Amino acid sequence: MKIAALRQHLDRWLFRIGPAEIAPIRLKQRRIFVLPTGSGIAFAVALLVMLLASINYNLSLGYALTFLLGGAGIASMVHAFRNLLGLSISPGRTEPVFCGETAVFRLTLQNPRDERRPALLLRVHDGATSFELPAEDTVVISIPCTTRRRGPLPIGRTVLETRWPLGLIRAWSVFVPELDCLVFPFPEASPPPLPGAAAGQRHGLRSGGSGDDDFAGLRQHRESDSPRHVAWKVLARGGPLLTKEFSGVQGGDVLLNWHDLPSHLDEEARISRLTAWVIAAERAGVAFALVLPGITLPVGRGIKHMHACLRALALHGGRDVPHG
Amino acid sequence: MAKALATPGAGAQPATSLTRNQACWLLATAVLTLVPHTPYLPAWVTALCMALLGWRALRLWRGQLPPHRLLIMLATIGACLGIRVGFGQFFGKDPGVSLLAILLCLKLLETKVARDIRVAVLLAFFLQLSIFFENQSLPVAALALCATLLALASLLALVDANASTKARLRTSALLAAQGLPFMLVLFVLFPRVQGPLWGLPADAFSARSGLAESMQPGSISQLGLSEEIAFRAEFDGLPPPPGQRYWRGPVLSEFDGTTWRPATSTIAAEPSYQTSGPRMDYRLTLEPHNRNWLLALDFPAAGLQGVRYSSDFRALADTPVRHRSRFNLAAYPETGVGLEETPDVLAAARRLPAGSNPRTHALAQQLAAEAGSNPRAILERVQHHLREAKLTYTLEPPLLGQQAIDEFLFDSRRGFCEHFSATFVFLMRAAGVPARVVTGYQGGEINPIDGTLVVRQSDAHAWAEVWIDGRGWERADPTALAAPGRIDSGLSAGLPATEARLLAMPDWLRSLRYRWEAANNAWNQWILGYNPERQRDLLARLGLRKPDWGTLATAMSIAASVLMGLLLLWAQRQRQARSPLQKSWDSFCRTLARHGLTRHPWEGPADYGKRLAFARPAQAKELRDICTEYARIRYGSGASSEDIRSLQQRITKLKLT
Numbered sequence: 001m002k003i004a005a006l007r008q009h010l011d012r013w014l015f016r017i018g019p020a021e022i023a024p025i026r027l028k029q030r031r032i033f034v035l036p037t038g039s040g041i042a043f044a045v046a047l048l049v050m051l052l053a054s055i056n057y058n059l060s061l062g063y064a065l066t067f068l069l070g071g072a073g074i075a076s077m078v079h080a081f082r083n084l085l086g087l088s089i090s091p092g093r094t095e096p097v098f099c100g101e102t103a104v105f106r107l108t109l110q111n112p113r114d115e116r117r118p119a120l121l122l123r124v125h126d127g128a129t130s131f132e133l134p135a136e137d138t139v140v141i142s143i144p145c146t147t148r149r150r151g152p153l154p155i156g157r158t159v160l161e162t163r164w165p166l167g168l169i170r171a172w173s174v175f176v177p178e179l180d181c182l183v184f185p186f187p188e189a190s191p192p193p194l195p196g197a198a199a200g201q202r203h204g205l206r207s208g209g210s211g212d213d214d215f216a217g218l219r220q221h222r223e224s225d226s227p228r229h230v231a232w233k234v235l236a237r238g239g240p241l242l243t244k245e246f247s248g249v250q251g252g253d254v255l256l257n258w259h260d261l262p263s264h265l266d267e268e269a270r271i272s273r274l275t276a277w278v279i280a281a282e283r284a285g286v287a288f289a290l291v292l293p294g295i296t297l298p299v300g301r302g303i304k305h306m307h308a309c310l311r312a313l314a315l316h317g318g319r320d321v322p323h324g
Numbered sequence: 325m326a327k328a329l330a331t332p333g334a335g336a337q338p339a340t341s342l343t344r345n346q347a348c349w350l351l352a353t354a355v356l357t358l359v360p361h362t363p364y365l366p367a368w369v370t371a372l373c374m375a376l377l378g379w380r381a382l383r384l385w386r387g388q389l390p391p392h393r394l395l396i397m398l399a400t401i402g403a404c405l406g407i408r409v410g411f412g413q414f415f416g417k418d419p420g421v422s423l424l425a426i427l428l429c430l431k432l433l434e435t436k437v438a439r440d441i442r443v444a445v446l447l448a449f450f451l452q453l454s455i456f457f458e459n460q461s462l463p464v465a466a467l468a469l470c471a472t473l474l475a476l477a478s479l480l481a482l483v484d485a486n487a488s489t490k491a492r493l494r495t496s497a498l499l500a501a502q503g504l505p506f507m508l509v510l511f512v513l514f515p516r517v518q519g520p521l522w523g524l525p526a527d528a529f530s531a532r533s534g535l536a537e538s539m540q541p542g543s544i545s546q547l548g549l550s551e552e553i554a555f556r557a558e559f560d561g562l563p564p565p566p567g568q569r570y571w572r573g574p575v576l577s578e579f580d581g582t583t584w585r586p587a588t589s590t591i592a593a594e595p596s597y598q599t600s601g602p603r604m605d606y607r608l609t610l611e612p613h614n615r616n617w618l619l620a621l622d623f624p625a626a627g628l629q630g631v632r633y634s635s636d637f638r639a640l641a642d643t644p645v646r647h648r649s650r651f652n653l654a655a656y657p658e659t660g661v662g663l664e665e666t667p668d669v670l671a672a673a674r675r676l677p678a679g680s681n682p683r684t685h686a687l688a689q690q691l692a693a694e695a696g697s698n699p700r701a702i703l704e705r706v707q708h709h710l711r712e713a714k715l716t717y718t719l720e721p722p723l724l725g726q727q728a729i730d731e732f733l734f735d736s737r738r739g740f741c742e743h744f745s746a747t748f749v750f751l752m753r754a755a756g757v758p759a760r761v762v763t764g765y766q767g768g769e770i771n772p773i774d775g776t777l778v779v780r781q782s783d784a785h786a787w788a789e790v791w792i793d794g795r796g797w798e799r800a801d802p803t804a805l806a807a808p809g810r811i812d813s814g815l816s817a818g819l820p821a822t823e824a825r826l827l828a829m830p831d832w833l834r835s836l837r838y839r840w841e842a843a844n845n846a847w848n849q850w851i852l853g854y855n856p857e858r859q860r861d862l863l864a865r866l867g868l869r870k871p872d873w874g875t876l877a878t879a880m881s882i883a884a885s886v887l888m889g890l891l892l893l894w895a896q897r898q899r900q901a902r903s904p905l906q907k908s909w910d911s912f913c914r915t916l917a918r919h920g921l922t923r924h925p926w927e928g929p930a931d932y933g934k935r936l937a938f939a940r941p942a943q944a945k946e947l948r949d950i951c952t953e954y955a956r957i958r959y960g961s962g963a964s965s966e967d968i969r970s971l972q973q974r975i976t977k978l979k980l981t
Contacts, residue, residue, distance in 0.1 A: 029896070039442045046446045050453050055517060058647055060852045061456045061465055065472065067510040069449060071503025072476060074884075075891060079499065082895035116491075118484035132486060165495055166479040167442070 011157065011174065020154065020178040024090035024110070027160070031173045032084050034077050040168035043073060073168055080171035083117055083162045087133070091155070091179035092140055096310070098275075099186040102127075102144045105155050105179055110138040119164040124155055150185040150271070150314045184275065184310045185268075191276035194254050194286065253299050254281050254288040256309075271313050278313070282306040292316055343485055347384050349478040349492075350441055351377065354432055356471040357448045358425055364458045366410060369422045372403065376429035383433075396434045403430070421454045441482050448475045460852050462844060473500055502891060509883040513863075515876050516856045534613035535573045535763055535784055539584040541721065541728050544763070545740035548719045548815060550781035553611055554765060555619060556845060557777045560605040564621070566767055566812050568657050570787065570799065571619040571779065573764035575636035577672045579753075581680045582728065584746065584761050587672045591640060595626050595633040601658025608651045609848065616640045618651060619764060619779075622799070623661055625654035635669070637661055637797075648848055662796035665758075670791060673758035681729040681750060688754030699757045699792045703800065706751045710805045715739065717807035717818050741803045741810075745786040748802035758791040762799075767814050773842035782815050908972045909954050919980055929955040943980070950974055 011017040015033075036044065047066055054062030092106030105124050111117050111133040118132045127145030147153060154176075161172035221230065221241040231242040256277050261270050274290065281288040282303070289299040290309045295316075297309055355377060362370050376399075383390070390396075403426040404414075411419040428447040435441055452468045452475075476496035480487065487495070534554060536543055555571075557563070576584035603625060610618065620639035624631065629652065632640045639653065676685075691709060695701035716738045724731045729750050732743045739747075745761050752759035763786045768779035787801040803818070804811045810818025816828055829837070850858075863871050868879065913923045921939055923932050933951025937944035953971050957963040 039439075042442070042446065046449060050450065053453060057457060058518070058855070059453070059456045059460070060854055061460045061468070062453050063514065064465075064507060064511055064851070065449075065453055065456070065468065067507040067514070068469075068472065068500065068503050070510070071506030072499040073503070074506060074888070075499045075502035078502075078888075078891040078895050079495075081892075085895060116487075118487060132484075164483050165499065166476065167438075167483045168479075 015174040020176045024088040025175045026088040027173050034171045037170045043168050076166045077169045079165045080169045083164050091177040094181035096182040098184045099150050103147050103181040105143045121161050123159040147183045150183050153181045153183050155179040184314050185271045187276035188272040254286050257291040278309045346481045349481045353474040353478050357451045360455045360464050360467050373429045380432050390434050445475050505887050513880045516859045544742045544784050547781040547784040552781045554779050555610045558607045570622050571765040576761040581677045589635040591634050597661040599656040599659045604655045612646050614644050621655035623659045660796050670758045673760050681727045683730040685754045688751045692755035702755045715806045741786045744802040745788045748788045771838045773838050905968050908975045912975045
């Protein structure tokens with residue numbers, strides 16, 4: 001705990017880390033730090049031994065070699081620093097994941113210099129990605145990290161580092177881009193059947209049941225629609241471009257109510273079960289409503305509805321609403 | 325514009341096996357590092373290293389994994405035992421270097437992870453340093469520099485596996501070039517102390533070639549073929565003529581029938597003679613020979629710094645000369661020496677072992693009788709006899725038996741300077757005149773490039789001194805009697821034509837050698853000979869008088885900070901050389917930005933053109949055309965430099981109202 005506090009203090013005081021930054025973050029001189037690595041220290045010790053040998057045996061060229069290597073070591077420090085200097089970082093997109101899955105943060109890095117930037121490493125939480133940037137190019141880097149709890153997962157303290165060129169010096173920069181990943185709650189592994197659905201209406205729960213079994217009607221075509229679903233016949237008759245809408249087998253509407261859950265379940269267990277049910281209901285093509293303490297989502301259907309419900313579940317209990 | 329690129333890596337340091345490329349770099353580094361060591365390592369160590377490196381190369385070629393750890397460990401233990409047995413000790417310079425060489429090769433075999441490469445590179449650095457124990461010449465330094473660059477490139481290959489070979493070499497050269505100013509500053513300013521800091525191991529100075537302390541037939545002629553430099557001399561005025569260039573080494577009075585040895589001589593702070601005649605000032609740069617004697621020109625002046633004087637007129641250093649050293653010396657060639665010699669010395673200079681070389685002995689008696697016991701007359705008769713004896717001066721004298729002088733003078737008649745001088749001294753002694761052998765160097769050649777007099781091992785010589793009452797010791801060179809060319813023009817001039825051809829050198833080669841040796845001399849004087857004294861002199865010239873460690877430390881930090889500042893400036897230099905097209909496009913965007921139409925970073929030229937045309941309908945066509953034309957030249961194909969120029973003109977002509 002003490003170390004964490006110290007680190008926070010260091011972050012604020014030395015690395016000047018404040019609230020998440022509006023993009024893009026440009027790495028200037030004051031944001032880049034350099035320190036020798038373990039092998040850098042070993043190198044320094046080796047140079048010291050070489051210097052002592054040169055003094056003891058009066059080796060003029062020994063001095064020269066030692067000093068040349070020392071000079072190259074110092075130059076490598078500037079090279080490491082320069083490898084980060086001038087890069088700009090802007091947050092990209094994240095996609096929500098279920099708790100326990102791997103969240104992927106995407107950052108866009110721009111290299112304005114006409115030289116390649118080799119051997120870069122981005123660290124976020126427990127994840128790290130090594131990459132390089134081509135000259136004058138912009139590249140999207142994905143950093144995977146594991147998720148442990150539901151709610152918004154901010155990218156937080158992000159470290160961009162390099163050990164280029166000789167591995168003797170580590171140059172790094174710490175920043176907090178404005179990027180969150182929404183972590184949906186962990187769905188219960190084998191939940192009880194959906195509540196409120198009569199036995200006769202249960203046939204909607206076929207495994208792998210998707211929402212395009214039965215023709216349900218036509219609607220205006222959107223660009224994102226699959227060409228498989230275009231109503232070609234209508235078009236061939238000279239009609240407008242329409243999309244065929246399908247729906248899974250219609251079941252009865254389901255009410256997923258927090259308050260109806262058995263009383264022995266604690267808060268997280270309830271959320272976990274509701275999450276599993278939301279997924280199951282969506283799979284089954286059943287329209288459902290979700291009731292949580294303080295929030296009620298009306299009956300609906302479709303991916304959008306499911307996401308709204310999962311989001312409400314993820315944020316339940318005062319977890320901050322993520323930005324964006 | 326953004327390309328998706330995702331290489332999710334689990335850890336920070338990839339701990340996977342090394343790529344072939346990285347291993348190749350390391351192998352090249354090891355080979356280049358070990359090559360200059362081969363003449364100095366024991367044969368079995370060289371062979372073992374070559375075998376290990378070859379094995380490594382073979383495994384690399386076949387793409388095999390490193391051998392088992394246990395095997396390597398066994399090999400390491402075996403190598404350590406071998407070194408202990410081979411050298412008789414484990415600690416010391418030579419066993420240490422051999423051990424390092426073997427360890428490097430073994431480390432190469434087991435390189436599996438990044439750490440192994442780093443360790444191997446550090447070992448390579450140590451070996452690059454340790455070659456300087458043996459040899460600090462220009463070519464070895466150049467080779468070490470190349471090996472250093474390769475070692476840096478190996479480290480680069482470790483960190484950045486994707487760079488091209490060219491880029492990698494360029495980066496390592498750039499690093500070295502940027503390290504160079506630091507090296508120069510530290511080299512000049514780092515306080516030099518005359519080592520050693522602690523006791524050197526016993527084998528720190530192994531035998532060096534050069535004059536020995538005693539003389540027997542063959543001991544000097546074996547130096548005859550060595551072109552190695554013994555010392556260099558720079559004269560303030562004109563150098564002495566070749567006939568006066570006698571550089572005095574050991575003086576040999578004791579003769580046991582085969583070997584000549586020095587008699588004990590006393591050592592004093594001042595010479596035992598009164599100098600007279602003209603003075604010659606010169607600086608002698610002596611190659612290390614691990615002996616006390618300085619090989620000064622006859623006869624050293626009194627009061628020279630760091631010089632002591634022996635009673636046989638040699639100049640001596642306080643300690644054996646173990647590093648290339650410079651001495652400020654002076655000589656009075658015309659001084660008369662040994663006018664009042666002690667009876668002990670004269671007795672030693674008359675003594676001969678009983679029954680030795682009876683034929684020569686009889687000859688001397690006969691010559692003495694003819695000369696009537698007058699030393700001067702005896703000297704002349706002996707010289708006359710030697711001149712008339714049809715003796716041949718040769719580098720390849722036949723092997724002689726017990727009575728070597730008899731055999732030389734009467735049978736083989738072929739000999740080198742040690743035969744001549746020994747025979748002459750024997751004759752003089754047998755005739756009752758005190759005489760002794762003097763060894764040293766005679767002659768030397770002037771390098772026309774830098775004007776220094778270079779004396780080689782092949783200039784090693786033995787001559788004689790006779791003592792004549794009232795005149796003291798007089799030099800007599802019996803070799804000159806048989807081969808006068810040897811004294812005036814060097815060894816090859818004195819030899820018969822068939823042998824001289826071996827030593828002869830075409831003119832172009834000789835002039836090349838002069839240049840090379842002049843470069844070496846400068847290297848020796850300024851780089852290798854940069855010692856505490858030189859540092860003091862140089863710093864005094866730079867205005868730092870009597871600098872202490874604090875002053876030097878301050879000077880070093882200031883210089884290093886300045887260099888660091890320059891490096892940081894270089895790092896900040898973010899503006900790259902833009903193409904002319906890019907320059908005019910940038911100026912176009914800047915102009916419009918001043919009118920409130922800044923191009924957004926995500927906006928391509930076509931979109932920008934549309935927006936500009938909409939915002940400024942008066943110049944809509946021109947603005948849109950410029951943008952389309954730029955996009956065509958930049959991203960399309962078949963644009964000529966003519967197109968670029970016309971676009972530049974359109975942009976400069978553009979007037980926004």
